[in-house]
Amino acid sequence: IYDNPDKASRSLLKLSEIMRYMSYETVSEFVSLSKEIDYISNIVSLYSLRVSDPGQIRLDIPEQYPDLDIAPLLFIPFIENAFKYATFKGGNTGVDIRFRVEGRKICFMTANHYDMAGRPGVSVYGGTGINNVRQRLGHIYRDRFRLDITDRDGFFKVELTIDTHGDQMHSDR
Secondary structure: EEEEOHHHHHHHHHHHHHHHHHHHHHOOEEEHHHHHHHHHHHHHHHHHHOOOOOOEEEEEOOOOOOEEEEEEOOOHHHHHHHHHHHOOOOOOOOOEEEEEEOOOEEEEEEEEOOOOHOOOOOOOOOOOHHHHHHHHHHHHHHOOOOEEEEEEEEEEEEEEEEEOOOOOOOOOO
């Protein structure tokens, strides 16, 4: 706070928006995609403040997309893992996060390189968070999603496509 009050102020505002979203918006079965993407943008902005070169973080969101409804917080475990394990030193660095919307389908991708030497012997990506997301996807979207995870030679990539079928919240926004 004393060393960089501007950065601290930005961090506090982002954190406040994140907490507000988690407290009030995620209690519903579905949230609007625009609110979920705003939340993700805030999370990524907060992580960007922690790295020396924010240019190593790519967040690609279309300028316009239909505002579909989606189950909240499905993408966050993948994004958090990308930041947790990504390397920000050397040649292959950073985190790449992309969203596309094709009709009623939401396409999400995150990718990062990681340091194989510092990696534990078991998969660091097969933990509780990803297993919980798989279970939630199966419960909510049944056969209307595809989750592909690639973990090879220091490169990790998640691709998730959800066919929302135009899911709508049952309450007013």
